[in-house]
Every structure is written in structure tokens, then in C-alpha cells.
Amino acid sequence: MPASPIRKLVPFADKSKQKGIKVYHLNIGQPDIETPEVALKAIHNFQQKVIEYSHSAGIISYRRKLAAYYEKIGLPVSPDEIIVTCGASEAILFAMQTTMDPGDEIIIPEPFYANYNGFAINSGVVVKPIPSRIEDGFALPPISEFEKAITPRTKAIMICNPNNPTGYLYSREELEVLREIALKYDLYLFADEVYREFCYDGKKHFSVMQLEGLEQHAILIDSVSKRYSECGVRIGCMISRNKDVIATAMKFAQARLSPPTLGQVVAEASLDTPQDYFDKVLNEYLARRNTVVSAINKMPGAFCPNPQGAFYVVARLPIDNSDKFCQWLLESFEYKGATVMLAPATGFYATPGKGTDEVRISYVLNVEDLTRSMECLAEALKVYPGRTL
Amino acid sequence: MPASPIRKLVPFADKSKQKGIKVYHLNIGQPDIETPEVALKAIHNFQQKVIEYSHSAGIISYRRKLAAYYEKIGLPVSPDEIIVTCGASEAILFAMQTTMDPGDEIIIPEPFYANYNGFAINSGVVVKPIPSRIEDGFALPPISEFEKAITPRTKAIMICNPNNPTGYLYSREELEVLREIALKYDLYLFADEVYREFCYDGKKHFSVMQLEGLEQHAILIDSVSKRYSECGVRIGCMISRNKDVIATAMKFAQARLSPPTLGQVVAEASLDTPQDYFDKVLNEYLARRNTVVSAINKMPGAFCPNPQGAFYVVARLPIDNSDKFCQWLLESFEYKGATVMLAPATGFYATPGKGTDEVRISYVLNVEDLTRSMECLAEALKVYPGRTL
Numbered sequence: 001m002p003a004s005p006i007r008k009l010v011p012f013a014d015k016s017k018q019k020g021i022k023v024y025h026l027n028i029g030q031p032d033i034e035t036p037e038v039a040l041k042a043i044h045n046f047q048q049k050v051i052e053y054s055h056s057a058g059i060i061s062y063r064r065k066l067a068a069y070y071e072k073i074g075l076p077v078s079p080d081e082i083i084v085t086c087g088a089s090e091a092i093l094f095a096m097q098t099t100m101d102p103g104d105e106i107i108i109p110e111p112f113y114a115n116y117n118g119f120a121i122n123s124g125v126v127v128k129p130i131p132s133r134i135e136d137g138f139a140l141p142p143i144s145e146f147e148k149a150i151t152p153r154t155k156a157i158m159i160c161n162p163n164n165p166t167g168y169l170y171s172r173e174e175l176e177v178l179r180e181i182a183l184k185y186d187l188y189l190f191a192d193e194v195y196r197e198f199c200y201d202g203k204k205h206f207s208v209m210q211l212e213g214l215e216q217h218a219i220l221i222d223s224v225s226k227r228y229s230e231c232g233v234r235i236g237c238m239i240s241r242n243k244d245v246i247a248t249a250m251k252f253a254q255a256r257l258s259p260p261t262l263g264q265v266v267a268e269a270s271l272d273t274p275q276d277y278f279d280k281v282l283n284e285y286l287a288r289r290n291t292v293v294s295a296i297n298k299m300p301g302a303f304c305p306n307p308q309g310a311f312y313v314v315a316r317l318p319i320d321n322s323d324k325f326c327q328w329l330l331e332s333f334e335y336k337g338a339t340v341m342l343a344p345a346t347g348f349y350a351t352p353g354k355g356t357d358e359v360r361i362s363y364v365l366n367v368e369d370l371t372r373s374m375e376c377l378a379e380a381l382k383v384y385p386g387r388t389l
Numbered sequence: 390m391p392a393s394p395i396r397k398l399v400p401f402a403d404k405s406k407q408k409g410i411k412v413y414h415l416n417i418g419q420p421d422i423e424t425p426e427v428a429l430k431a432i433h434n435f436q437q438k439v440i441e442y443s444h445s446a447g448i449i450s451y452r453r454k455l456a457a458y459y460e461k462i463g464l465p466v467s468p469d470e471i472i473v474t475c476g477a478s479e480a481i482l483f484a485m486q487t488t489m490d491p492g493d494e495i496i497i498p499e500p501f502y503a504n505y506n507g508f509a510i511n512s513g514v515v516v517k518p519i520p521s522r523i524e525d526g527f528a529l530p531p532i533s534e535f536e537k538a539i540t541p542r543t544k545a546i547m548i549c550n551p552n553n554p555t556g557y558l559y560s561r562e563e564l565e566v567l568r569e570i571a572l573k574y575d576l577y578l579f580a581d582e583v584y585r586e587f588c589y590d591g592k593k594h595f596s597v598m599q600l601e602g603l604e605q606h607a608i609l610i611d612s613v614s615k616r617y618s619e620c621g622v623r624i625g626c627m628i629s630r631n632k633d634v635i636a637t638a639m640k641f642a643q644a645r646l647s648p649p650t651l652g653q654v655v656a657e658a659s660l661d662t663p664q665d666y667f668d669k670v671l672n673e674y675l676a677r678r679n680t681v682v683s684a685i686n687k688m689p690g691a692f693c694p695n696p697q698g699a700f701y702v703v704a705r706l707p708i709d710n711s712d713k714f715c716q717w718l719l720e721s722f723e724y725k726g727a728t729v730m731l732a733p734a735t736g737f738y739a740t741p742g743k744g745t746d747e748v749r750i751s752y753v754l755n756v757e758d759l760t761r762s763m764e765c766l767a768e769a770l771k772v773y774p775g776r777t778l
Contacts, residue, residue, distance in 0.1 A: 001486070001487075001637065001640040001641055001644070002640065003640050003643070004640070004643035004644060007445070007643050030441055030442050031439075032439065033439070034438045034439055035438065035439055035440050039440070040435070040438070040440075043432055043433075043435050043651065044432075044433050044434075044435065045433075046429070046432050046433065049423045049424065049429070050420075050421065050422065050423055050424055050618055050619075051424050051428070051429075051618075051619040051620070051621040051622055051655065052419055052620055052621045053419055053620045053621055054621060056393075056396070086475050086479075086623065086645075086649070087645065087646065089644065089645040089646060090645070097390070097511065098390075102491065102513065115644045115645075115646075118640070118641075118643075118644035119644060122486065122641070122644070124491065124513060229439055229440075230439075230440040231440065231441055231442045231646070231647075232440040232441045232442055232443060232647065232649065232650025232651065233440055233649065233650065233651060234475065234623075234647070234648070234649040234650075248390065251390040251391065251392050251393070251507070252390055252507075252511070254392070254393035254396050254507075255390070255393060255478065255504045255507035255508060255511070256475075256476065256478040256479070256504075257476065257478060257504075257620070258620075258621065258623070259623070260475070260621065260622065260623040260649040260651070260652055261621025261622065261623075262432065262621065262622060262649070262651040262652060262655070263649055263651060263652075266440065266651070
């Protein structure tokens with residue numbers, strides 16, 4: 001099992017804080033946005049006298065309301081096509097373990113969310129990365145790259161849309177390309193859509209569940225963590241219209257008895273979150289993205305695409321080694337009493353040697369703090385001993 | 390992945406209820422006992438504005454308080470020897486995946502908690518069952534049985550103490566035997582002690598963490614689900630004094646980000662549960678055990694040991710096939726408008742053909758309902774077509 005590349009710098013950050021240095025955390029996906037009022041109220045009003053197991057697939061009233069939510073956004077699913085999980089993490093594990101045997105292969109465009117690799121190892125599954133490029137803003141790789149990677153053991157393709165770590169939002173056309181490949185080679189198509197609500201510049205999200213004729217192949221991974229800024233409730237879900245997939249996943253679900261009951265109560269209440277909550281949050285993130293992207297593109301030798309989803313960017317910096325640089329930021333640098341903690345992009349690539357001049361930045365701080373963080377980063381790039389400019 | 394043997398009868402129970410028949414649920418481990426007041430209050434008083442991820446190993450204030458609880462009951466552990474998990478389920482998965490490679494073997498006395506097998510399959514690990522016998526009340530099998538089962542691939546022994554499904558409470562002497570075997574063959578010893586608080590007849594629980602010289606081998610699996618009747622919070626933990634075990638388990642913990650935050654808040658508050666809560670609960674369970682054990686032993690041809698822990702018994706009944714019998718109870722039987730749902734013991738044996746004349750009964754109903762359930766069972770045994778008496 002590999003260590004989390006995002007969390008391995010934590011001891012250095014702790015030391016930096018002990019020295020009295022303010023550390024701006026741009027390394028994690030924990031937003032500072034408040035959880036909706038309706039969700040917090042549901043906790044305070046919790047009336048049950050016994051905190052019981054729920055149904056292994058999730059509380060039925062929650063699954064019904066969740067199905068209505070998907071219906072409303074154009075993805076009609078029924079409650080029995082949904083298995084509520086302990087975060088998207090468990091949904092990914094269930095999806096992999098349900099559809100693949102040890103030694104089977106899953107194709108994922110890289111860079112990709114580092115824990116996919118951990119879940120694959122956990123499931124005995126082999127990740128076959130194919131390259132997406134910063135020059136293209138990390139768009140979907142061409143079909144030829146997928147076809148080069150397909151072997152008799154390939155069972156699935158996985159995307160994250162909008163993407164963590166790149167922020168890239170796949171278009172309907174790109175999804176249609178994936179549909180063709182999935183059908184031609186009879187592969188499952190996993191789509192992690194936990195950032196679905198975070199799309200900018202007027203772009204609409206297109207879901208794997210909207211692909212026609214892919215009912216037996218599409219598996220949707222979702223979570224309430226980011227949508228309602230309630231990462232700690234650990235409530236996600238796995239959705240498929242393929243009855244065999246659901247029946248097998250249910251065996252894994254039953255073995256672990258039930259997803260968290262309190263989290264489900266909160267998640268169910270969250271479905272009543274008013275639209276203006278999302279409008280505000282979206283405006284806030286948009287301002288943050290603009291702050292980060294324009295600041296980085298002003299730094300000499302740096303480049304940052306302008307992604308249209310999620311709350312991450314992967315930027316190219318004029319540095320020799322992103323692991324060294326991110327550690328150096330914490331160990332040996334400060335500017336006006338502060339430094340920044342970034343995630344080295346190497347952790348998001350399965351191919352050794354890739355991502356050494358790239359970092360992932362999560363824009364989960366307010367615009368003022370982000371502006372200061374970017375100043376800090378600009379200064380750091382001027383004095384970092386391993387700068388390549 | 391095998392289906393849960395406990396849950397596969399659910400559709401038959403549903404049909405029975407649709408016919409208007411009252412079904413007494415003696416098949417599951419969901420107690421009817423109320424969650425402590427302090428725990429429920431903690432939910433109502435939850436003050437955070439953002440429900441955030443916790444530390445991957447669990448909230449530090451909770452781990453500190455948990456360490457103090459273990460210290461108090463005679464198992465001194467430090468907070469960094471504890472990883473908080475999503476129920477004992479996740480703790481078992483972490484323990485298996487941390488200490489074993491695919492193909493490695495774990496010895497478990499049977500009958501055993503059915504999901505151990507699911508978790509083993511999930512981890513690529515092979516369960517080697519060794520027999521415990523109803524005639525001995527399901528005491529620890531003799532050393533010779535362990536030694537017969539040990540191969541070069543054996544990496545661990547696992548017990549559940551007090552035991553689910555048998556209710557058997559292992560003595561200090563039996564633990565010492567396990568200690569010798571673990572040291573002699575260099576095996577991990579996993580102890581699932583989630584029923585630690587439920588010991589009857591003045592018996593004291595003896596923990597795997599109290600075995601001297603076993604620091605590098607002992608792994609404790611625990612959960613608050615049964616202790617505080619809060620199965621739905623999904624909070625357990627894995628404890629080891631072996632630093633390499635904890636370091637590796639932390640990689641699995643980091644991949645899934647964090648255990649449920651709300652559940653941890655509840656679990657932390659639960660540590661202040663007053664002693665009289667436990668006294669009352671224990672008296673209640675004791676009365677229930679006595680009700681069930683004495684009723685079964687009065688049924689012609691039936692036999693039930695008098696176990697000293699947990700809230701389960703495995704009873705031998707004069708029946709041809711426990712799967713058929715349990716299904717028949719739901720499909721074709723009623724007495725005074727009611728029937729009982731039991732768990733066929735076959736699901737708790739890994740060896741095919743075992744447990745066909747045994748059932749597991751969870752005494753999670755009040756004495757009055759249990760008395761009616763036992764009347765129902767006694768009548769059923771008189772008319773069941775496959776009775777062997």
C-alpha cells in the first residue's frame with residue numbers, strides 16, 4: 001500500500017507551524033465553505049433514541065430523495081440503483097471489487113486522484129495510466145492512447161469529472177468518445193462526479209449516466225462531501241443501472257453492515273439546500289480560481305491552465321523537483337511570516353518521472369488568503385535553490 | 390464475494406410481514422437498548438459550522454480520551470497506537486490487509502462471525518477454520534487443532550471475545566494458550582472485543598492487550614456499536630503496539646481520508662456514560678440470556694449452552710436443516726399471529742455441512758417478547774416437517 005502523497009508532507013508543515021510560521025493549506029480538498037443550515041439543523045433535531053444500523057444500501061427515504069435529486073438534474077435513476085457508501089472512497093472500492101478480479105486492469109488518464117491507485121492496490125487491480133497534457137489543459141487523451149493501453153485484462157476506464165487534480169471539465173463530446181470505447185471493448189466506465197456542482201464560465205456538466213446505450217457499463221461514483229461542504233459525514237454513493245453490478249456490490253455493502261446513520265440524516269436534509277447557497281458558493285470559487293490562475297500565469301516561467309470545474313488546478317512551475325520544492329517551502333522558506341503548502345503533482349502520476357515540475361493547488365481559501373499565498377509562492381520561486389529559470 | 394448469510398432471509402421476512410404476521414427478529418445484532426443520553430446530547434449540541442474531515446487516524450481528543458478508557462480497564466495504550474475506523478468492519482479489513490498478503494492464511498475457530506470470511510475474501514486472505522464444539526460450550530479448541538492447521542502461509546489467528554455467534558467468553562488461561570502459539574509460530578493474534586462490556590455471572594473479561602510479551606503480535610479490534618448501543622455511528626478502532634503495523638494501517642486509513650466526524654463526536658461523548666447505564670444494560674441482558682437458555686433447554690431434543698458473554702447463543706435444535714427451518718419459519722409458520730426470524734448457524738461455519746442443526750439467536754428483544762418468541766419456537770419445533778425427533 002502506498003503512502004498518501006498529499007499527506008506525507010504533514011510532518012514538515014507541523015514543524016513549520018511550531019516555528020510560528022503561518023502555513024496556507026493549498027494542499028488538501030477540505031473547503032472552508034460552511035455546511036448548509038438545513039444540514040446542521042438536521043443534526044440538532046435528531047430525535048431517535050437508538051442510533052441504529054441503517055439498511056446496508058442506505059436509508060430508503062434518503063435513497064428516494066437522492067433519486068429525485070438525480071432526476072431533477074437529468075439523470076433518472078431509481079432508489080434500488082443506488083448504494084449509499086461511506087464516502088466516495090468506499091464507492092470506488094465497491095465498484096472496483098465488484099467488476100474486477102485481481103490482476104485485471106483499469107485505464108485512467110493521468111494525472112489522477114492519488115487514492116485511486118491505493119484503492120486499486122487494495123482491490124488487486126492494476127492501473128494503466130494514459131497521458132493527458134498540461135498544454136491541452138488536461139483534456140481527454142485521444143482514442144489512440146486508450147487503444148494502445150487496452151489488453152485482454154482491461155475491464156474498465158475511470159474518469160473524474162470535473163477532475164481532481166486538474167479541474168478539467170470533460171465535454172459531452174469527450175464523454176461520447178468514452179462511450180464508443182466502452183461499447184467497442186465491453187469495458188465498464190467509472191465516473192467520479194463528486195465535483196459536479198462546481199462548473200464555471202457557464203459550462204454545464206454532462207454525466208456518464210446521460211450516455212445512451214451505456215446502461216450496463218456506466219458506474220457513477222458520487223459524494224455529498226464537496227457538494228454541501230460536509231466531508232466529515234462520509235456519505236457517498238455508487239450508482240449503476242446494471243442489476244448484476246448492484247447485486248454484487250450489495251454483498252460488499254452487507255459485509256460492512258451499513259453506511260453511517262448520522263451522516264445519512266445530514267445528507268438527506270442537505271437535499272433541501274436552497275439554490276442561493278450554491279450560487280454564492282459558485283461565485284466564491286470562481287473568484288478564487290481567477291485569483292490563482294491569473295497570479296500563477298504572471299509568475300515568470302510558470303503556466304496554469306484555466307480549468308472549468310472542481311476547485312483545483314495543476315500548474316507548471318520553473319522548478320527542478322516538485323517533491324523537493326514543496327518540502328523546501330515548509331522547511332526552509334517564509335515570506336512575511338508565512339509559507340504555502342502545495343501538493344507535488346508527482347503523487348498524481350502513476351508514470352515515474354512525470355509531474356516533477358507541476359504542483360496541485362486547491363483553492364479552498366478565501367480570496368484574500370489566496371492572494372497572500374500567491375505572493376508567497378511568487379517570492380519562493382525567486383529564491384528556491386532548484387529553480388530552473 | 391459471498392452474500393451475508395444473516396441477511397439473505399430478509400425477503401422472506403418481508404413477505405411474512407406483508408401477510409400481517411408479527412416477526413420477532415432474533416437474527417440480528419441490533420440491540421433495542423437506548424443510546425446513552427450524553428451521546429445523544431453531543432449530537433444536539435454539535436457546534437461546528439463546517440463538518441470537516443477528521444485526522445485519518447481519528448480526532449486526537451477522541452483518541453486521547455479513548456486511551457484513558459483503555460487505561461482505566463487495564464489495557465494501557467497510547468493515542469498513537471489507536472486508529473479510529475468506520476466500525477469494527479473497517480478495523481478488521483485494515484488489520485488483515487496490513488499484516489497479510491493475498492494467499493496468506495488466518496486461523497479462526499468456527500463457528501465465527503460470518504463477515505470475517507467476507508473481509509478475508511476482500512483481502513485475498515484464506516480462512517482456515519478449526520472446530521469448536523457445542524458440547525464444550527464452544528470453548529477454545531485444543532492446541533493440537535491449531536497446530537494441525539498451521540502452514541508456512543499462516544500469518545494470524547483471530548478470535549472474537551466474547552464471541553459472536555456463540556456468546557463464549559474466553560478465559561485468561563485460554564488467552565495464555567493463544568499467546569504461546571502466537572509466539573511459537575510468530576503469528577499475529579487478532580482479538581475482536583466489541584462485546585467486552587457484556588460479561589455475565591461475575592466473570593471478568595481478559596483482553597489480548599493484557600498478554601505479556603505479545604506487544605508485536607496482538608491487534609485489538611474494537612467498536613462503540615454495542616458498548617453504547619450506537620451501531621449506526623460506525624465508529625470502531627484498531628489498536629496495536631507494533632509500530633510497523635500502525636504505520637502500514639495508516640496508509641489504508643489515509644486512502645479513505647477519515648472516519649465519520651459526527652460518529653466520533655458521539656463516541657467521544659459516550660465515554661462519559663455513567664456506570665449505572667452499564668449496570669442496567671447488563672442486568673437486562675442477563676435476564677434475557679436466562680430466558681432464552683432455559684426456554685430452549687426445555688424444548689425436547691434441543692440443547693443450548695449457557696454462555697457468559699455477548700448477546701448471542703448458538704443452540705442445537707432437532708431439525709434436518711437450519712437453512713430450510715429458518716426459511717420455513719418465515720414462509721409457512723405462525724403461532725398466535727407471530728413467527729421468529731433466526732440465523733441459520735451454517736452461515737457461521739466455513740466447513741460445509743456444519744451447523745445444519747444449529748441456529749444463532751440474538752437476545753436483543755425485551756424479556757416479554759423473548760418469552761413469546763421462545764413459545765413460538767417451541768410450537769414450531771412440534772410441527773416442522775423436517776423435525777428429527
